Amino acid sequence: AQSVTQLGSHVSVSEGALVLLRCNYSSSVPPYLFWYVQYPNQGLQLLLKYTSAATLVKGINGFEAEFKKSETSFHLTKPSAHMSDAAEYFCAVTPLQGAQKLVFGQGTRLTINP
Amino acid sequence: NAGVTQTPKFQVLKTGQSMTLQCAQDMNHEYMSWYRQDPGMGLRLIHYSVGAGITDQGEVPNGYNVSRSTTEDFPLRLLSAAPSQTSVYFCASSYWDRNKKGWNTEAFFGQGTRLTVV
Numbered sequence: 091a092q093s094v095t096q097l098g099s100h101v102s103v104s105e106g107a108l109v110l111l112r113c114n115y116s117s118s119v120p121p122y123l124f125w126y127v128q129y130p131n132q133g134l135q136l137l138l139k140y141t142s143a144a145t146l147v148k149g150i151n152g153f154e155a156e157f158k159k160s161e162t163s164f165h166l167t168k169p170s171a172h173m174s175d176a177a178e179y180f181c182a183v184t185p186l187q188g189a190q191k192l193v194f195g196q197g198t199r200l201t202i203n204p
Numbered sequence: 205n206a207g208v209t210q211t212p213k214f215q216v217l218k219t220g221q222s223m224t225l226q227c228a229q230d231m232n233h234e235y236m237s238w239y240r241q242d243p244g245m246g247l248r249l250i251h252y253s254v255g256a257g258i259t260d261q262g263e264v265p266n267g268y269n270v271s272r273s274t275t276e277d278f279p280l281r282l283l284s285a286a287p288s289q290t291s292v293y294f295c296a297s298s299y300w301d302r303n304k305k306g307w308n309t310e311a312f313f314g315q316g317t318r319l320t321v322v
Contacts, residue, residue: 094246096246099244122309124309126313131315131316132315132316133208133294133313133314133315133316134247134294134296134311134313135313136310136311139309139310141309180246180247182246182247184309190235190237190252190296190298190307190311191237191249191252191262192239192247192249192311193249193263194239194246194247194248195246196244196245196246197244197246
């Protein structure tokens with residue numbers, strides 16, 4: 091069975107600092123990988139996705155993630171944090187081509203300190 | 205387009221009561237699904253549907269029923285609510301990409317329903 095592990099349920103960074111949110115997956119076949127963001131009291135919004143094209147994926151709001159098959163990782167980064175980035179971030183995987191039976195990680199709550 | 209609309213936004217139930225969480229989408233999406241979100245556990249798939257008249261179970265289906273009589277609507281029924289069903293429920297939809305001959309890779313989520321069972 092597929093699983094996703096997000097290291098760190100809470101991450102706190104200063105405004106302007108690097109954001110790094112870690113995600114590792116287990117999958118017997120090359121998966122599709124996603125990062126979703128959830129702002130307070132809202133639904134989930136797609137940040138970016140990896141679908142077997144370029145391994146470095148750029149998303150919205152300056153975020154990007156790199157698919158590393160050898161490390162089974164899909165870490166999310168942003169060079170300079172902004173106060174508006176404060177939210178909960180979810181890594182997710184689906185085994186088949188866009189089959190949508192998403193398996194989510196536990197989530198990482200990102201706090202930005204002024 | 206309104207996208208995916210969930211009602212109600214908040215609900216408090218007593219143990220044993222029944223209710224239906226509504227989900228509607230106006231994007232003509234074939235695929236619809238229900239997730240529950242619990243602290244420290246991310247989102248878990250309850251039920252899903254690949255089209256009208258077709259439903260299937262996800263990871264945590266016990267205690268929930270669904271039906272899909274139209275493309276637009278995918279209600280989630282709790283027949284006898286239990287405190288363990290206290291959660292935030294999200295409905296999501298997606299579509300079959302005829303050009304790529306596969307499901308679109310993005311899921312579109314509603315705003316969620318916060319349910320408390322006392």
